[in-house]
Amino acid sequence: xxxxxxxxxxxxxxxxxxxxxxxxxxxxxxxxxxxxxxxxxxxxxxxxxxxxxxxxxxxxxxxxxxxxxxxxxxxxxxxxxxxxxxxxxxxxxxxxxxxxxxxxxxxxxxxxxxxxxxxxxxxxxxxxxxxxxxxxxxxxxxxxxxxxxxxxxxxxxxxxxxxxxxxxxxxxxxxxxxxxxxxxxxxxxxxxxxxxxxxxxxxxxxxxxxxxxxxxxxxxxxxxxxxxxxxxxxxxxxxxxxxxxxxxxxxxxxxxxxxxxxxxxxxxxxxxxxxxxxxxxxxxxxxxxxxxxxxxxxxxxxxxxxxxxxxxxxxxxxxxxxxxxxxxxxxxxxxxxxxxxxxxxxxxxxxxxxxxxx
Amino acid sequence: xxxxxxxxxxxxxxxxxxxxxxxxxxxxxxxxxxxxxxxxxxxxxxxxxxxxxxxxxxxxxxxxxxxxxxxxxxxxxxxxxxxxxxxxxxxxxxxxxxxxxxxxxxxxxxxxxxxxxxxxxxxxxxxxxxxxxxxxxxxxxxxxxxxxxxxxxxxxxxxxxxxxxxxxxxxxxxxxxxxxxxxxxxxxxxxxxxxxxxxxxxxxxxxxxxxxxxxxxxxxxxxxxxxxxxxxxxxxxxxxxxxxxxxxxxxxxxxxxxxxxxxxxxxxxxxxxxxxxxxxxxxxxxxxxxxxxxxxxxxxxxxxxxxxxxxxxxxxxxxxxxxxxxxxxxxxxxxxxxxxxxxxxxxxxxxxxxxxxx
Numbered sequence: 093x094x095x096x097x098x099x100x101x102x103x104x105x106x107x108x109x110x111x112x113x114x115x116x117x118x119x120x121x122x123x124x125x126x127x128x129x130x131x132x133x134x135x136x137x138x139x140x141x142x143x144x145x146x147x148x149x150x151x152x153x154x155x156x157x158x159x160x161x162x163x164x165x166x167x168x169x170x171x172x173x174x175x176x177x178x179x180x181x182x183x184x185x186x187x188x189x190x191x192x193x194x195x196x197x198x199x200x201x202x203x204x205x206x207x208x209x210x211x212x213x214x215x216x217x218x219x220x221x222x223x224x225x226x227x228x229x230x231x232x233x234x235x236x237x238x239x240x241x242x243x244x245x246x247x248x249x250x251x252x253x254x255x256x257x258x259x260x261x262x263x264x265x266x267x268x269x270x271x272x273x274x275x276x277x278x279x280x281x282x283x284x285x286x287x288x289x290x291x292x293x294x295x296x297x298x299x300x301x302x303x304x305x306x307x308x309x310x311x312x313x314x315x316x317x318x319x320x321x322x323x324x325x326x327x328x329x330x331x332x333x334x335x336x337x338x339x340x341x342x343x344x345x346x347x348x349x350x351x352x353x354x355x356x357x358x359x360x361x362x363x364x365x366x367x368x369x370x371x372x373x374x375x376x377x378x379x380x381x382x383x384x385x386x387x388x389x390x391x392x393x394x395x396x397x398x399x400x401x402x403x404x405x406x407x408x409x410x411x412x413x414x415x416x417x418x419x420x421x422x423x424x425x426x427x428x429x430x431x432x433x434x435x436x437x438x439x440x441x442x443x444x445x446x447x448x449x450x
Numbered sequence: 451x452x453x454x455x456x457x458x459x460x461x462x463x464x465x466x467x468x469x470x471x472x473x474x475x476x477x478x479x480x481x482x483x484x485x486x487x488x489x490x491x492x493x494x495x496x497x498x499x500x501x502x503x504x505x506x507x508x509x510x511x512x513x514x515x516x517x518x519x520x521x522x523x524x525x526x527x528x529x530x531x532x533x534x535x536x537x538x539x540x541x542x543x544x545x546x547x548x549x550x551x552x553x554x555x556x557x558x559x560x561x562x563x564x565x566x567x568x569x570x571x572x573x574x575x576x577x578x579x580x581x582x583x584x585x586x587x588x589x590x591x592x593x594x595x596x597x598x599x600x601x602x603x604x605x606x607x608x609x610x611x612x613x614x615x616x617x618x619x620x621x622x623x624x625x626x627x628x629x630x631x632x633x634x635x636x637x638x639x640x641x642x643x644x645x646x647x648x649x650x651x652x653x654x655x656x657x658x659x660x661x662x663x664x665x666x667x668x669x670x671x672x673x674x675x676x677x678x679x680x681x682x683x684x685x686x687x688x689x690x691x692x693x694x695x696x697x698x699x700x701x702x703x704x705x706x707x708x709x710x711x712x713x714x715x716x717x718x719x720x721x722x723x724x725x726x727x728x729x730x731x732x733x734x735x736x737x738x739x740x741x742x743x744x745x746x747x748x749x750x751x752x753x754x755x756x757x758x759x760x761x762x763x764x765x766x767x768x769x770x771x772x773x774x775x776x777x778x779x780x781x782x783x784x785x786x787x788x789x790x791x792x793x794x795x796x797x798x799x800x801x802x803x804x805x806x807x808x
Contacts, residue, residue: 298761
């Protein structure tokens with residue numbers, strides 16, 4: 093484990109994005125989006141993925157100079173073609189279109205085709221906050237999840253993020269995979285050689301398993317809810333909604349045809365659409381009520397929930413976004429710890445382009 | 451258990467709504483919405499609740515002659531005051547406003563204050579299907595659910611419904627409480643004197659419990675996910691988003707202040723808003739892509755997921771909406787079975803107004 097300052101990681105990461113051909117603005121944006129994950133403590137979606145993006149670029153699945161374009165629109169909607177660009181760049185572009193439409197007609201809804209992995213969903217949703225809007229962000233992803241009663245990997249971990257502004261209180265920011273556990277949590281267990289809790293994964297026959305490596309043995313992640321008795325059909329429905337909004341509304345590839353993130357996995361055959369899909373929404377608060385009235389009630393909501401009686405062994409009840417915001421304060425001050433294998437991987441990635449500095 | 455035809459229940463239920471003062475059109479609509487739950491097999495939300503609505507009317511919490519009005523709007527949004535009307539009538543009005551806005555600008559989003567229980571969320575979302583739109587419906591509800599790490603009941607079971615049209619395949623219709631199990635499932639166990647599975651409820655100290663009556667003993671329902679290790683913070687976030695979209699965007703009462711459905715429970719003190727809140731969305735498919743292209747891909751999505759390899763002991767993988775649609779076909783033909791205690795309760799409700807016919 094080594095600790096790096098945000099600035100050091102920023103310089104390194106930006107240099108890599110410049111090296112693959114991004115222009116200055118795109119490299120800055122991609123770096124900011126990627127590192128927002130590290131700052132917020134979602135280590136699986138930060139610099140740890142940089143080499144993965146580079147390998148996708150090497151495999152010509154990522155276009156570093158995309159011509160991102162609106163290909164269809166109405167006053168409150170748009171479909172965007174990401175031109176195989178970095179999702180880290182395509183997604184903020186699309187979210188800005190949603191925000192601009194919300195300024196005009198109250199809300200904006202944008203579905204994106206032909207994109208790639210977009211980092212953490214929360215970054216894009218949070219873009220709406222400074223505009224006094226509610227932000228919504230979701231994406232489909234490589235198929236790792238079996239629907240309820242199935243043994244096939246059909247859906248990605250398909251996250252949903254919703255960011256809601258408050259007044260004196262910090263904003264409400266939910267950002268979660270629609271599975272019991274995100275794949276990143278499984279990867280942490282793999283590195284530790286530890287077992288997974290019952291309910292996170294199943295084996296090739298659909299039986300519950302504690303093997304953190306079971307996905308490599310025809311196993312699958314389980315939808316939020318874990319099993320039918322505990323509502324896995326709800327997690328399956330949520331993941332499906334994300335898939336349909338992100339990929340069928342836009343014309344991207346869906347379900348088991350979603351392009352895989354690891355570049356060594358061949359692209360699925362007979363893909364029905366183009367690339368990965370995302371979906372974004374922006375709702376102007378004052379399209380519903382005066383923003384100050386809304387924020388006063390959000391403050392009261394947050395205070396009441398924070399102060400609800402905690403169960404034994406817990407100091408307080410958390411509001412979605414609390415842990416990530418607290419982590420960001422710590423890491424901005426104390427730096428970002430990165431495990432040795434990721435540091436090694438980053439150095440190797442830098443070496444491809446003669447980039448040092450880690 | 452007795453079996454009634456849809457027509458018999460329809461005549462009885464409509465007579466009761468007329469008797470409390472609904473006009474003809476509202477009585478027809480309220481009956482259709484209420485009985486759609488019985489047809490679809492969601493028995494907890496159908497005629498079994500009729501006496502509850504009547505008791506709310508007797509307690510002057512439901513206004514049978516509401517003046518439902520749009521109190522704020524933009525091209526893609528509206529806020530509606532339900533004037534304390536039956537949610538069964540207010541909700542379809544609001545969903546129609548969302549649909550009309552979608553016709554104009556691509557999407558429509560409507561938040562509702564001052565309403566009451568609206569039946570099944572799915573009915574309202576499904577109104578969008580015949581317009582080639584995606585329908586979204588949600589509502590807050592009486593507080594029965596403890597947030598992760600809390601022992602206080604702060605949220606309702608706050609359901610979400612999403613209805614998505616397909617082409618040759620039946621539509622995708624998800625309709626689920628954001629808890630591990632809906633309260634109706636707990637009520638079924640109570641009547642059978644059976645235990646609840648671990649993970650549905652907790653006791654007054656926040657420990658897991660199998661007591662189906664634990665809610666009467668300061669226990670609480672658990673968010674989808676059951677515990678922190680299995681993602682209950684995600685179910686808590688989902689229930690919170692429903693609460694905020696339905697009640698804070700509209701100016702209704704939220705969280706623990708949501709008005710309780712049972713008329714014998716006093717209204718919470720210092721309610722911050724008016725009545726119960728709902729939230730509806732309608733997205734025109736062709737505001738994103740040509741509807742036929744979308745539907746062809748939805749058909750392929752549904753076929754691929756239906757035919758994904760089932761786990762041992764399961765014939766096929768279900769698409770959200772499959773079980774309810776199959777139940778509706780059966781019950782339209784064979785009638786609707788109602789347990790004796792509910793039949794008795796309905797007869798007593800009819801007797802208040804000299805209505806017979808069951």
